[in-house]
Amino acid sequence: MTVTTVAAYAAPAPKAPLERTTVPRRPVGEHDVLIDIKYAGICHSDIHQARDGWGKGIFPMVPGHEIAGIVAEVGSGVTKFTVGDRVGVGCLVDSCRECDNCKADLEQYCTGGGVPTYNGLDKQGEPTYGGYSTHVVVDENYTLRIPEGISLDEAAPLLCAGITTYSPLAHWNAGPGKKVAIVGLGGLGHMGVKIAHAMGAEVTVLSQSLRKQEDGLKLGADHYYATSDPETFKELAGTFDLIVSTVSAPLPLDSYLSLLRTDGAFVNVGAPEEPVSLNLFSVIGGRKTLAGSGIGGIRETQEMLDFCAQHGFGAEIELIDADGINEAYERVLNSDVRYRFVIDTSTI
Ligand code: NAP
Ligand code: ZN
Numbered sequence: 001m002t003v004t005t006v007a008a009y010a011a012p013a014p015k016a017p018l019e020r021t022t023v024p025r026r027p028v029g030e031h032d033v034l035i036d037i038k039y040a041g042i043c044h045s046d047i048h049q050a051r052d053g054w055g056k057g058i059f060p061m062v063p064g065h066e067i068a069g070i071v072a073e074v075g076s077g078v079t080k081f082t083v084g085d086r087v088g089v090g091c092l093v094d095s096c097r098e099c100d101n102c103k104a105d106l107e108q109y110c111t112g113g114g115v116p117t118y119n120g121l122d123k124q125g126e127p128t129y130g131g132y133s134t135h136v137v138v139d140e141n142y143t144l145r146i147p148e149g150i151s152l153d154e155a156a157p158l159l160c161a162g163i164t165t166y167s168p169l170a171h172w173n174a175g176p177g178k179k180v181a182i183v184g185l186g187g188l189g190h191m192g193v194k195i196a197h198a199m200g201a202e203v204t205v206l207s208q209s210l211r212k213q214e215d216g217l218k219l220g221a222d223h224y225y226a227t228s229d230p231e232t233f234k235e236l237a238g239t240f241d242l243i244v245s246t247v248s249a250p251l252p253l254d255s256y257l258s259l260l261r262t263d264g265a266f267v268n269v270g271a272p273e274e275p276v277s278l279n280l281f282s283v284i285g286g287r288k289t290l291a292g293s294g295i296g297g298i299r300e301t302q303e304m305l306d307f308c309a310q311h312g313f314g315a316e317i318e319l320i321d322a323d324g325i326n327e328a329y330e331r332v333l334n335s336d337v338r339y340r341f342v343i344d345t346s347t348i
């Protein structure tokens, strides 16, 4: 198969509405799979990047790094997949495969040149285009298997929202006897609640208001507090072993660090466009950890998919047609997402 053009939705320029277009896909190489994309989740990172909030964006940009679909063709050297397999692709489509991080299954921290699913350059120097599209060609080593038992639409958001919360929860040992708080009940946050609950932790949601309290408790939270209420910070002072913040905007970190018990960790996965400030005394007293975490490696992403299937859940989604992408972006920006928009890519 030669280079082909496929239908896609792209932001032609920073902050411009997304519109229908076509993009090239490379020929299926020896170790590649051609994926017939069925669903693509909308991550808040798509919005940051389509609006060039993090800078250095490559336009036109086809966002989408929560891809679920079916293998339509395999290269001659492919051993892991066959035509008809249910597969997913997350935020990474290649990495150097040689650095210490790649060798340790931490490709997300590749120091030799990781290739993001979109808004990056591949090893040939060509721009990568993401999942708001009908097809994509990906190396089999960066392709995940979606287990039976999770529908493809509810699986798509696991490829970013699922792994981004699973990885820190696993690394910081969320489990029985641990008090875990999830800050922000959006796409990442709702997966964080489900996963932390399934790991056996006592889970608290810290949301801006109590608007989504009923949902949060249904998702598996034991407690739910509004951060707009100053009493919350007094009542919960010194409570948590682990706080995972999924908030897309800058937070008053000192207030949140005061909610940790001694030796507790605040792990930030939110990626706001502006810097935050910190009083270092907030981590000195109580020997507290302030950390960050980025998505997860390929091995851990497969582990997360299998974990979710074993516990019988995917994401809570609102399925939309491609012409609803721009409206969905506005709703995500207004914290009005219940809890992940997923595009039916047959409408592209
Ligand atoms: P999302 O669905 O919009 O959820 C973010 C949630 O944060 C909102 O639902 C809201 O929850 C809360 N929030 C928003 N603005 C706030 C504010 N000003 N103050 C306090 N809380 C606020 O977004 P997402 O897709 O989950 O992504 C969240 C962030 O993680 C984004 O910045 C994204 O780029 C980043 N991200 C990072 C990684 C990584 O690897 N580290 C991976 C994926 C995404 P409530 O309504 O409950 O308050
Ligand atoms: Zn994402």
Ligand code: ZN
Pocket (backbone or CB within 6 Å): 095, 096, 097, 098, 099, 100, 101, 102, 103, 107, 109, 110, 111, 112, 113, 114
């Ligand atoms: Zn590497």
